[in-house]
Amino acid sequence: MRAVAEMPTEIAARITVLFADIDDTLTNEGRLPAAAYDAVERLTEEGISVAPITGRPAGWCDMIARMWPVAGVVGENGAFYFAYDQAQRRMRRSFAIADVQRAADRERLAEVGTRILSEVHGAAISADQLYREADLAIDFCEDVPALPVSDVERIKRIFEEEGATAKVSSIHVNGWYGAYDKLTMTRRFAADILGVDIDSERDRIVFVGDSPNDAPMFGFFPNACGVANVLAFRGRIDAEPAYVAAREGGHGFVEVANRILDARSGKHAA
Structure with missing residues (x-):
């Protein structure tokens, strides 16, 4: 993983779409810093399509x-x-699995x-x-005392023993049925809403x-970036990002946004 500041200007300048996780990527300790939200708005105003790609629930995503x-x-x-189509005041919803x-x-x-x-003593059903709509989130550190890694892995194994897909985030183990x-x-969203073929672009x-x-995304996008806290998962993640920010969470996200925006405006990396 190279520093975000080392992303070549010619690469950063041609970015047209930015996808980002939310928890511990846009947030710090469960809060969304004003600087991170501002970075999302600045990217959008610059004509870059921004979309959160998250494990959070449908209720949150609607908002x-x-x-x-x-x-x-x-x-x-x-x-x-x-x-959400602002002009038509209509929410477009597309699900991987039928109702x-x-x-x-x-x-x-x-x-x-x-x-x-x-x-698994100490685990809890997530408060959200x-x-x-579709998955079960098990909280291992958001609203409960942090569980050891061995317990987190045990939760994941139980999901898999029951025939479910399971993924570990920074706060939850999420389990679901379905091949998605x-x-x-993200591929479907990009095609339907952005008119972008992510395989060619x-x-x-x-x-x-x-x-x-986030490993499927890290492995697919050659210019994927991690915020600094991704380093805590070295050796426990299937694919690593190409670049890593110096700071954690939302402040690391701001580094990525600034690198892209500076490159587009002709500024050099700090």
């Missing part, structure tokens, strides 16, 4: 798509995208959750579970993330 200066949002690790199947899957996941809570992830829904796209569930 983000409506109220943030973004082109849309991919939520629940790829279960759907939401994009009836999602309802059946939620019943199965409820049983998995009962097993996890009985076998009520607002989810952040990358598959990947060198013009930056993804910013921080944790193992």
Whole structure:
């Protein structure tokens, strides 16, 4: 991983789309710094399409798509995208799994959750579970005392033993039924809403993330960036970003945004 400041100017200047995780990528210790939100707005105003790609729930994503200066949002690790058309005052929603199947899957996941809570002391159902459409989020450090890595891995294994896909974020283990992830829904979102083929345009796209569930995105986008806290997952992540910021969370995200914006305006990296 090279420093974000070392991203070549010719690469940074041609970026037209920026995707970013939310928790511990745009946020610091659970809060969205004003500087990070400002960076999202500055990117958008510069004509760069910005979209959060997150594990957070549908309820949150509806608000983000409506109220943030973004082109849309991919939520629940790829279960759907939401994009709000300001002119028509209409939310466009696209799901990876049909409504009836999602309802059946939620019943199965409820049983998995009962097993996890009985076998992993200290784990909890995420406080935002009520607002989810497709997955089950197990909290291992957001609103509970941090669990050891061995317990986090145990939660992931239980999901997999029950036939579910499981991904570890910086705060939750998310489990779901269905063959999708952040990358598959990002591909659909980009085609439908942005008119972008990410397979042919990947060198013009930056993804910013921080944790193992971002690995599909890190591995796909050649100019992917990590905020500094991604370094804590070295050796436990399937693919690493090409670049890493000097600072953590939202402040690291601002570094990435500034590198792109400075390159487009002809400024040199600091």
